[in-house]
Amino acid sequence: MSVKVDIRHRFDGFSLETQFASEGGVTALFGPSGSGKTSIINALAGLLTPDEGRIEIGGRVLFDSAAGINVPTHKRRVGYVFQEPRLFPHMTARQNFDYGRPRPLITERHDPAIQALGIRHLLDRDVRGLSGGEAQRVSIARALMSNPSILLLDEPLSALDATRKAEVLPYLQALFSEAQIPVFYVSHAMEEVAQLATDLIVLRDGRVARAGAIGDVLADPEAVSDIGVREAGALLRVTVKTRAAGDGLSELATSNGALFLPQVSAAEGAGLRVRIKASDVILSKDRPDRLSALNILKATVTAVHEGQGPGVAVALRAGEDQLVARITRRSARALGLKPGSACYAVIKSVSVAPADMGPTG
Numbered sequence: 001m002s003v004k005v006d007i008r009h010r011f012d013g014f015s016l017e018t019q020f021a022s023e024g025g026v027t028a029l030f031g032p033s034g035s036g037k038t039s040i041i042n043a044l045a046g047l048l049t050p051d052e053g054r055i056e057i058g059g060r061v062l063f064d065s066a067a068g069i070n071v072p073t074h075k076r077r078v079g080y081v082f083q084e085p086r087l088f089p090h091m092t093a094r095q096n097f098d099y100g101r102p103r104p105l106i107t108e109r110h111d112p113a114i115q116a117l118g119i120r121h122l123l124d125r126d127v128r129g130l131s132g133g134e135a136q137r138v139s140i141a142r143a144l145m146s147n148p149s150i151l152l153l154d155e156p157l158s159a160l161d162a163t164r165k166a167e168v169l170p171y172l173q174a175l176f177s178e179a180q181i182p183v184f185y186v187s188h189a190m191e192e193v194a195q196l197a198t199d200l201i202v203l204r205d206g207r208v209a210r211a212g213a214i215g216d217v218l219a220d221p222e223a224v225s226d227i228g229v230r231e232a233g234a235l236l237r238v239t240v241k242t243r244a245a246g247d248g249l250s251e252l253a254t255s256n257g258a259l260f261l262p263q264v265s266a267a268e269g270a271g272l273r274v275r276i277k278a279s280d281v282i283l284s285k286d287r288p289d290r291l292s293a294l295n296i297l298k299a300t301v302t303a304v305h306e307g308q309g310p311g312v313a314v315a316l317r318a319g320e321d322q323l324v325a326r327i328t329r330r331s332a333r334a335l336g337l338k339p340g341s342a343c344y345a346v347i348k349s350v351s352v353a354p355a356d357m358g359p360t361g
């Protein structure tokens with residue numbers, strides 16, 4: 001189901017001027033604080049009326065300033081998940097779902113969502129006794145109960161600590177992999193986005209700085225400065241070959257050789273996407289010998305992007321996969337790197353954390 005957004009809105013000191021289209025899937029809205037992420041999903045939900053523009057979901061026009069159309073929030077069929085669970089206390093999860101409705105809300109139609117979110121055993125528990133992660137899973141289920149035509153999540157994991165976040169992520173992955181409706185996921189945490197999204201919109205000062213399939217945007221060396229030099233990094237598609245050997249490292253097969261990483265929890269044979277941060281890739285013209293790093297992939301330079309500072313972003317092709325390396329301009333010159341140059345990409349095993357790995361979508 002397609003989503004088309006073309007809106008302009010002015011607040012005191014901030015202007016939103018955003019245009020994008022999505023063909024469904026899970027679209028992440030990523031950007032620094034104040035870049036306009038929440039304003040965009042509020043406009044989709046009808047909680048913010050843009051000064052002008054148009055919003056269309058699945059062929060249905062929800063907002064068109066020129067035509068005088070502005071469908072009210074309750075008629076937009078939007079599921080909205082906030083940073084905090086916002087459940088009614090003193091009630092069970094089921095009572096939360098049913099609140100204000102003439103008949104029980106849960107039907108068999110909701111089984112897949114209840115299953116994916118793992119909340120069946122929580123339905124008759126008082127929500128005050130739920131952990132933060134459980135409560136957020138219940139509130140995501142509630143957002144899906146009314147059969148929405150779009151699901152909007154605004155930083156749904158940011159109020160959770162790292163352990164709870166890691167606990168909820170697999171549920172979101174399971175849910176999103178089956179989602180029949182477009183999902184918009186607001187986050188400023190790239191490790192979440194890299195695991196969950198199919199498409200990525202990078203926002204900056206109310207404008208779309210980059211947009212496209214997540215793999216393409218993350219592999220684009222020109223996007224490195226928009227994403228942030230610490231967070232930028234391409235997604236490598238791998239298959240788990242052998243789970244942790246005696247030394248704790250698992251062997252993953254890439255399209256161009258083996259990768260050895262620690263703490264891989266996926267089963268043997270599972271497909272994973274692994275974010276390799278640009279700052280964790282070192283380049284060498286010759287195959288390095290007697291080096292502590294285990295992961296050395298033969299690669300070809302496809303682009304060298306010089307930014308403002310001392311760093312350059314080097315795009316690489318390694319077999320079927322793409323990588324981005326951020327190295328100094330001085331090193332790039334010393335190595336004579338240019339499109340077509342053959343080199344070796346060296347990736348340090350311990351710098352790839354479990355949070356950087358997600359199933360292939």
Ligand SMILES: Nc1ncnc2c1ncn2[C@@H]1O[C@H](COP(=O)(O)OP(=O)(O)OP(=O)(O)O)[C@@H](O)[C@H]1O
Pocket residue numbers: 011012014031032033034035036037038039040188
């Ligand atoms: N109702 C409002 N009145 C005035 N300014 C607003 C209003 N809502 C948002 N803004 C301003 O618009 C800008 C974008 O805000 P928005 O909440 O959309 O950004 P964001 O990317 O979601 O940020 P964060 O990650 O901090 O939530 C900010 O400068 C904010 O102060």
